[in-house]
Amino acid sequence: MTTITTVTPRRSAVPRLRRTRGFSAERPRRSPLLTVLTGIVLVYSLLPLAWLLVNATKTQADLFSSFGLWFGDSFALFSNIGQTLTYDDGIFVRWFANTLLYVVLGAGGATALAVLGGYGLAKFDFPGKKGVFATVIGAVAVPGTALAVPTFLMFSQMGLTNTPWSVIIPSLISPFGLYLMWTFAAEAIPTELLEAARMDGANEARTFAQICLPLLAPGIVTVLLFTMVATWNNYFLPLIMLKDPDWYPLTLGLNAWNAQAATAGGEAIFNLVITGAVLTIVPLVIAFLFLQRYWQSGLAAGSVKE
Amino acid sequence: MTRSTRTTLRRTALRGAAVAGALALTLTACSGGGTADPEAAAEEGGELTVWAWDPTVEPIAEAYMEANDGVTIEVVNAGTGNDQYTALQNAIAAGSGVPDLAQIEYYALPQFAIGESLADVSELGAAELDGTFTPGPWSAVQQGEGIYGLPLDSGPMALFYNATVFEEHGIEVPETWDAYVEAARALHEADPSIYITNDTGDAGFTTSMIWQAGGQPYTVDGTDVTIDFTDEGSTAFADTWQQLVEEELVAPISSWSDEWYQGLGDGTIATLTIGAWMPGNFESGVPDAAGDWRVAPMPQWTEGASDTAENGGSAMSVTEASENKALAYDFLEFASAGDGVQIRLDGGGFPATVADLESEEFLSQESEYFGGQKINEVLAQSAADVVEGWQYLPFQVYANSIFNDTVGQAYVSGTTITDGLADWQDASITYGNDQGFTVD
Numbered sequence: 001m002t003t004i005t006t007v008t009p010r011r012s013a014v015p016r017l018r019r020t021r022g023f024s025a026e027r028p029r030r031s032p033l034l035t036v037l038t039g040i041v042l043v044y045s046l047l048p049l050a051w052l053l054v055n056a057t058k059t060q061a062d063l064f065s066s067f068g069l070w071f072g073d074s075f076a077l078f079s080n081i082g083q084t085l086t087y088d089d090g091i092f093v094r095w096f097a098n099t100l101l102y103v104v105l106g107a108g109g110a111t112a113l114a115v116l117g118g119y120g121l122a123k124f125d126f127p128g129k130k131g132v133f134a135t136v137i138g139a140v141a142v143p144g145t146a147l148a149v150p151t152f153l154m155f156s157q158m159g160l161t162n163t164p165w166s167v168i169i170p171s172l173i174s175p176f177g178l179y180l181m182w183t184f185a186a187e188a189i190p191t192e193l194l195e196a197a198r199m200d201g202a203n204e205a206r207t208f209a210q211i212c213l214p215l216l217a218p219g220i221v222t223v224l225l226f227t228m229v230a231t232w233n234n235y236f237l238p239l240i241m242l243k244d245p246d247w248y249p250l251t252l253g254l255n256a257w258n259a260q261a262a263t264a265g266g267e268a269i270f271n272l273v274i275t276g277a278v279l280t281i282v283p284l285v286i287a288f289l290f291l292q293r294y295w296q297s298g299l300a301a302g303s304v305k306e
Numbered sequence: 307m308t309r310s311t312r313t314t315l316r317r318t319a320l321r322g323a324a325v326a327g328a329l330a331l332t333l334t335a336c337s338g339g340g341t342a343d344p345e346a347a348a349e350e351g352g353e354l355t356v357w358a359w360d361p362t363v364e365p366i367a368e369a370y371m372e373a374n375d376g377v378t379i380e381v382v383n384a385g386t387g388n389d390q391y392t393a394l395q396n397a398i399a400a401g402s403g404v405p406d407l408a409q410i411e412y413y414a415l416p417q418f419a420i421g422e423s424l425a426d427v428s429e430l431g432a433a434e435l436d437g438t439f440t441p442g443p444w445s446a447v448q449q450g451e452g453i454y455g456l457p458l459d460s461g462p463m464a465l466f467y468n469a470t471v472f473e474e475h476g477i478e479v480p481e482t483w484d485a486y487v488e489a490a491r492a493l494h495e496a497d498p499s500i501y502i503t504n505d506t507g508d509a510g511f512t513t514s515m516i517w518q519a520g521g522q523p524y525t526v527d528g529t530d531v532t533i534d535f536t537d538e539g540s541t542a543f544a545d546t547w548q549q550l551v552e553e554e555l556v557a558p559i560s561s562w563s564d565e566w567y568q569g570l571g572d573g574t575i576a577t578l579t580i581g582a583w584m585p586g587n588f589e590s591g592v593p594d595a596a597g598d599w600r601v602a603p604m605p606q607w608t609e610g611a612s613d614t615a616e617n618g619g620s621a622m623s624v625t626e627a628s629e630n631k632a633l634a635y636d637f638l639e640f641a642s643a644g645d646g647v648q649i650r651l652d653g654g655g656f657p658a659t660v661a662d663l664e665s666e667e668f669l670s671q672e673s674e675y676f677g678g679q680k681i682n683e684v685l686a687q688s689a690a691d692v693v694e695g696w697q698y699l700p701f702q703v704y705a706n707s708i709f710n711d712t713v714g715q716a717y718v719s720g721t722t723i724t725d726g727l728a729d730w731q732d733a734s735i736t737y738g739n740d741q742g743f744t745v746d
Contacts, residue, residue: 061594064568156400243357243384243393243403259386261591262562263359264461264583264618265655266386268591270564 056080056278060271080275087272094246095253096279099232101164102249106171107227114174114223118181119212123189136182139175145236152240166241167249171231177223184219185212221294225287232284250280344430344636351376352633357394358409359386360458360620362653366646370637373645379637387411391418391703398423404627406634410455411620412446413510413702416526418623419454420700425624426452430635438643442616442692443658447623450528455623456642457658459650461581462688463514463604463617466588469677470598471500471573479602483546486577486605490555493576501557502550503577504566507714509706510617511561511579515543517615517696519607523731526697531745533699533734535727542607544723551717558717567591579604581617582685586654589675596674601681604688614691619658656685663689701741705734 023029054071055063057080062072084092121132151170152161160166189212197207213220235251242248245256254276261268356363356379367379382405384390391414397403398421410418418424432453436444443457467479475496480486490502505511516523521539525532535544550556557575559565569575571594578584588599604614622641624634640646647659651668662668663686672678699705712733713726738745 060591061571064564064571065594152396153400156397156402159402161400161403240393240396243397244380244382256383256385259359259389260361261564261567263386264459264581264620265360265362265586265653266590267361268567268587270567 052274052278052281056271056275058271058274060268063270063274076271077275080271081279084272084275084279087269091245092250092253092276092279095248095250098164098247099249099251099280102167102171102234102238103228103231106168107224107231109168109172110174110177110227110231111220111224113172114177114181114227115213115216115220117178118183118219119185119189119208119216121178121182122185123191123194123212136175136179140179142175144170144230148237148240151237155241161241162243162247164247167234167238167247170237171227171234174223174227174230177227180223180226181216181219184222185216188215188219218294221291225291228287229284250276254280342430342632344632344639347630347632348374348377348636350633352630353377354379354407354630354634354637355405356381356407356409356622356637357384357390357405358407358622359383359390360409360655362650362655363409363641365653366641366649367637369645369649370640373640377633377637387414388703388707394418394423398625398627401627404625406628406630407622407624407638409458409620409622411618412443412616413513413698413706415447415455415621415623416449416698416700417703419449419452420529423626424454425626425628425631425634426454427456427624427631427635427638428453430624430632431639432456432635435639435643438660439658440660440663440689440692441694442689442696443619443621445694446616446619446698447621455621456638458620458622458642459583459655460658460689461583461617461619461656462685462692463518463579463581463614464684464688465577465579465602465604466584466599467577467602468570468573468575468595468598469600471576475500480605481603482609483605483607487546487549487555490550491553494555499574500576501569501574502555503579504557504559504561504569504575505547505551505717506558506560507710507717508561509709509713512543512709512713513698514615514617515547515579516540517693518604518613519543520613520693522695522697524697524699526700529700529743531699531738531743533731533738533745535731540727541724544727548716548723551723571595573598581619582656582688583618585656585673585675585681589654597677599676600679601676601684603684612687612691613693614688615696616692619656699734699738700743701734701738704737705730708733708737 051069054069057075057077058066058072059074059076059080062074062076066072121129147170155161155166155169160169193211194207197211202210233251234249235255238249238252242252245253248256254273257269257276258273260266261270351374354377356367358381364381367381371377371379384393384405390408391410394404394408397405410424415424428451435456438444439457440460440462442462443460447453447455447457465479471493472479475493477489477492477496478485480489486502493500493502513523516535516539519539519542521535521537521543523533523535523537523540534540557569559569559575566575570578570588570592573595585601588595592599603612606613622638624631624638628634643659647657647662651657651662657663657668669682669686670680671682673681709730712730713723715721715729716723716726735745
């Protein structure tokens with residue numbers, strides 16, 4: 001999944017021309033070089049997606065006999081989608097549901113924990129806060145992949161491997177989400193507001209639920225998007241935790257389908273792998289389009305002093 | 307048969323203790339719960355987990371459950387080849403999640419057997435099956451005195467060739483490897499886009515070719531292992547194949563990649579020397595070339611000989627960790643020597659059972675994909691002609707994983723296959739000694 005961010009070009013190192021006309025935010029300076037560069041980046045990011053969409057319309061035979069970046073003789077998109085959803089007793093639908101389950105519980109839970117933790121850390125003072133801060137920052141630096149094998153050994157001793165819990169529980173922890181929420185809450189919730197609420201006799205739970213949560217909404221959406229994408233695309237953790245195809249998320253399922261082509265007696269179904277990949281990214285694209293405005297306001301929060 | 311992707315294998319869980327145990331490969335009594343009588347165990351019922359990537363295992367399990375009410379079998383595809391071995395190794399190391407049965411390719415079986423991960427099933431009834439299977443697969447499932455699995459299929463090799471391409475350019479189908487090299491030159495000269503075959507270095511293919519040439523690079527006696535790639539068979543292969551690689555007569559395409567399927571479909575890869583399980587893959591993966599391909603006996607190293615080798619093929623084994631070995635064995639026998647065989651045949655598998663290989667019905671089948679040719683006649687003959695006495699290393703999975711760093715270099719740089727084999731030999735010897743074997 002590639003995201004396209006608009007790059008605000010810094011002043012390029014072109015020698016200043018003697019012009020009386022000043023450039024402003026409304027009338028930016030035009031730079032052909034930067035336009036070309038960003039154009040290249042755009043094509044580079046969109047080309048794989050275009051390839052995927054074009055090739056999802058081809059049959060297995062067409063995939064090998066037609067030019068990759070253009071349509072083949074047949075238009076098999078709908079039959080491909082139909083086959084993908086029904087192949088092997090509709091296992092793809094099951095994988096889709098599993099992925100949704102992991103995202104709703106894993107990413108949803110991670111977001112909830114990050115919001116609670118971030119709010120607490122931002123707005124309350126307690127002994128050991130510096131230690132917590134150091135731990136969180138340290139945890140951000142550790143890639144999840146490095147923790148996968150120790151987690152596997154720990155879970156296998158607890159007898160949790162090969163169950164959905166083995167994917168959901170590790171997904172609940174998002175140090176980056178916590179850190180983001182922490183900084184966001186510190187900026188977005190004026191301390192005076194909390195004091196006013198307390199003066200008026202609201203208890204802490206009510207203050208949090210009715211006053212702080214609405215203020216935190218942009219940050220929550222941002223964290224939700226991050227954790228959602230991370231869980232949706234998670235590959236290595238489920239790979240070592242799950243052996244039962246009935247619990248696979250889409251990433252593992254598609255890989256298993258792809259491996260069929262490399263097996264004696266296996267059935268090559270490249271067309272279904274490609275169509276399945278298209279279906280896999282559709283929900284993410286929709287989520288992004290829906291949540292984009294919150295996402296942008298969340299990212300920019302606190303950058304300008306009002 | 308798997309892709310020769312480089313899977314980083316975890317060190318095999320083989321320690322001094324395991325080696326000591328392997329030295330005394332005496333039969334231990336069946337441990338674990340359940341009865342020791344497979345038939346009684348099937349009556350009693352129970353649950354089994356099977357790891358297999360072969361698509362026909364699922365219907366076989368269903369048929370078995372129909373015949374045995376009390377038994378539930380869960381078939382899990384835990385990955386193909388190396389991926390599954392890594393997962394199995396992990397599960398054994400973690401001591402949990404080990405299946406009752408696992409599909410294991412013949413080349414990998416010694417590694418798991420000597421690591422004491424597999425159960426010896428000879429006492430459970432496997433000893434009585436002597437003569438049921440063709441010699442190649444049957445000797446492959448035996449280690450020392452024990453039997454560590456039963457053959458699911460076999461892969462006697464044959465030459466699959468694109469008859470349309472050969473006819474178009476008026477080239478004879480080669481009967482010897484020298485003629486094969488000649489044909490490679492002629493084809494490539496007639497049309498530079500055509501290669502006689504593809505090869506980027508494949509451990510399974512290389513060892514099978516050396517096997518056919520009468521080479522014996524590996525000799526294994528308990529934990530005493532000898533690795534020697536300078537014998538006549540290995541040299542014959544290295545010299546012949548070197549010509550093809552040097553003159554760029556083999557397509558630089560890895561097997562099982564999508565370019566490979568494309569080349570098989572459009573006639574730019576003209577032959578494949580591969581195991582007898584390939585027709586099924588042709589039918590599903592190369593639908594475009596239906597009617598173009600035929601099967602011929604494997605080219606020979608000496609004129610008029612009829613030697614072949616096995617390539618790929620899998621056994622299924624009961625794991626040492628299984629709690630119900632008797633029941634597991636009952637299913638295993640059903641799958642590999644009972645009603646399961648016919649289900650595999652219907653699914654396009656190639657049998658390892660003598661009775662099926664000799665049956666009139668099997669031999670006279672006309673394959674539509676291969677233009678009505680009775681391909682099983684050629685393939686069954688190949689099964690009977692397999693050179694005897696071949697052995698794989700008790701750490702072949704690891705050895706194959708470093709093939710591309712050693713022999714594979716001959717395909718991409720200036721080194722020769724002979725040098726590559728020497729490197730492979732050294733690296734394998736070093737690893738074997740590190741693992742507690744005595745290797746020279």
